Structures are given as C-alpha cells and as structure tokens.
Amino acid sequence: MSDLFSKFDPLIETREQLLSTGITDPFGLVMEEVVSPTVAICNGRRTILLGTYNYMGMTFDPDVIAAGKTALDEFGSGTTGSRVLNGTYVGHKAVEDALKDFYAMDHAMVFSTGYQANLGIISTMAGKDDYIILDIDSHASIYDGCALGNAQIVPFRHNDIDALEKRLRRLPPEAGKLVVLEGVYSMLGDIAPLKEMVAVCKAAGAMVLVDEAHSMGFIGENGRGVAEAQGVIDDVDFIIGTFSKSVGTVGGFCVSNHPKFEILRLVCRPYVFTASLPPSVVATAATSIRKLMHGKSKRDHLWENSKKLHGGLKALGFTLGTDEPQSAIIAVIMPDLERGAAMWEALLNEGLYVNLARPPATPAGMTLLRCSLCAEHSAAQVDEILGMFEAAGRATGCIS
C-alpha cells in the first residue's frame, strides 16, 4: 500500500535540507505584535514590514477600525450563512455600493476572498466549448478557476501582445472567449500592456477580465488600477479585486457593467456555497474603499517610496525584476534558494521583513526577495531599509 504523502517527499527533502543549515524557516514567521501598518514585533524584535500587501496602510485607520467595532456590536461576529440565503446584511450591500462608486460601474459582487472571486467568475463564465486565454504567469487563483471549470485553456507567453493576438486569431471565430489578464503581476511587480492587449481582445470579439488585486487604490487617477491608468477600463468586461491588499481586510469582488451580471449570484458556486463575510469585515472594507477614493496624496507618496527603493537597490548592485519601478512591488532576484534564504534571514536579523518567493509561485524558477511598499512607509524608513539591504547583502555575499 502506498502512502499518499509520498508525492510530497521531494518537497519535504528540499525543506529539510534548507532547515538543516540552521536557517530560520522563511515560511514560519510569527508576528507577536503589530505596531502599525509598517512595523511589527517578530521574535521579540522591532521589524519593519516590507512584505505585506498593505499598500495604502489602511489597517489601522481610525475610521476603518471604528466602523468594524460598531458593526461587531450591532450585527454580531458572523453571518453563518450564504450570500443567497441568510448571509446578506445591509453591510454587504453597502460595500457593494462602495465598490460601484469606487469603480463607477453598474454591478459589484462581493466574495469571501479574492481567491474565490477568481475561482467563481472564471469557472462560471467560461463553459465547456468556450476558451480561456491567459497569461502564463497568471496567479494560482486564475489557474484554479480554469481547473474548476471545463473550458478549453490556452496560455500565452507573459505580456506578449503578439502571442495573444496570434492565439485569438487561431481560435474558432464563433467560440466564446474570455481573456484573463492581471494589471500588476505580483511576483516581479511588472504591469501588463493592457492598452494594446484589450484592443486586441476586443478586435477578436473576446471578453476581458483583469485582475487588479495589486493595483487597486494605488495605480490610476482614481486608484482603479492599470486599466484606468492606460485608458481602457471601459472596454474591460470584468475587474477582479480583493479587500486583502490596499483595502486592508479580507474578501474579494468582481465589478462589471454587463447588463446580465446579477445572474451570477445564482450560478456562481464559490459565491453560493460558502459563508458570507462577517459584518465587521464588510464594514471596515466599505469605509476603507470610500477613503481610498480620496487617497491622491497617499498614492503620490507611495510612488515616491517605490522609486526611492528601486533606485537605491539598483545603485547597491542588486538585480531587480523590472528596469523601472512599475508598481508598489520591487522584486530582488536572488541567485538561488540557498542564498535567497540566507539573505532573507540576514534581513530579518537586521529588523526587516520581506517575502521570500520561490517556485512554483515564481516565473522561470526564480528565487525572489519581494518587497512591497506601503504609503505609510516614511522616507526615513526607506533609507533605513536600504541600509539593511546593504548590510545583509554584503554579509551574505549577494553584493560586493
């Protein structure tokens, strides 16, 4: 009889090998105290957070906290039910209204997580004879949405407009087509050429879904994302987003102008067959989203942080995921997992937390130290961060 766990043996071995060197487990960090959106206590030490998705620093906003507390008092700790049965409270409608206002769109549907939003919309929209055309570097939730449905899946090379155009042209003209793109690709922090890609999709009669999880609140005049920044938001059929990044809580959503959109509430299984978000969560989300509409100065400061960190790391001699800063994510490319883990630990010892990202999450088998900036990082903190990178980089031999 075979042990069903045997398939994980190679991964178990890799992990044991890494940890046997005495290194801190990069995937086992515990935060004992969270001081602010940018600082926590880890292993008893004050640590600057540079690996969260708290781009706009909303998690400790006093209005957001107050809204959550009021909702907890008035509506209780949870809904104990599906959105389509007993799980829709006024707060759920209020956060959907906030999203409609934020994106200036007709419809908004809130899921319990961003992962479920992709899972639900992608698996439901593309049926057996339809095609999903997706960027090869798409997030796991997009691939899992494809796997949950039964459409025909056609990948194309990352951000390659020509490869997308060719594949669309080769598919049967009469077939239903959903092209799935992301505004910001979260591993390298690069953005998609949405202007050109959306035009190519529309010319081929395909519907377009853009996941703007990592751009909401930050990129675009109104923080609506890369599609807004590139002037094509009106041609995008579905925008997927999350509350777990700039909004600062948890939950996912889809906004759309399609006149038949509301039917999805009855046919989308990851929406129907799960409990809705707790009242406190939707109250904090709605408050945060409405505040993000007026976040211009925070957006400007976040861009300054991104440019400063990118320029500073480049000057120190690190290899980065993009030539220019394109988002709030700056990815530092490490030569291999061992040195990546060593550098990660050295940074933690300096008092800095970044994400260690490794295959299969990363493209091309890369090991990355992924830095995500927050609008609440001060310029002085960014200087401090650069000093830590310099010290850790020299100690581990990643820079000379």
Added chain:
Amino acid sequence: MTDRAETEARVMALIEPFNKKGIEATEETRFAQDLEWDSLTVLDFVANIEDEFDIVITMNQQAEIETVGQLIDAVGKLRATE
C-alpha cells in the same frame, strides 16, 4: 514525403534546440520522462509548435500528449481542421 512524415520532420527540428540531453528522439520518446522537460520548457516548445503550424494546442489537449508520436498525431489532426 507524406503529410505525416513532413510534420514529423518539422516537429523533430523544433525538439532539437530543447534537447539538452542530446538523446536520439523517436516517436516513442516521452517529453517528461525521457527529455526531462519541465513545464517552462514545455511552454516554450508548444509555443514554437503552435507558431510553426499556425495552430493552438490547448492545455486540455496537452494533458493527453505524452510522446513525440502523440504530438505528431495531434498536430496532424489540428492542421486538418484548419
């Protein structure tokens, strides 16, 4: 040259640049086990095949293809439906 032989010749030529182990590729050669291609290599290779024959091989179809011979058959079928 028959259509199949012609397809085979073109497929073999496209395998060559990715044949890092330099093994003698035949119809029975398996992409994963014999050529030891990882998913990224497969992606690049499939993109080249698609461009060469102006076809699309969906991931659903790719899942059914294990050997070089099966790929040649699949390409033949896809070209016939063009």
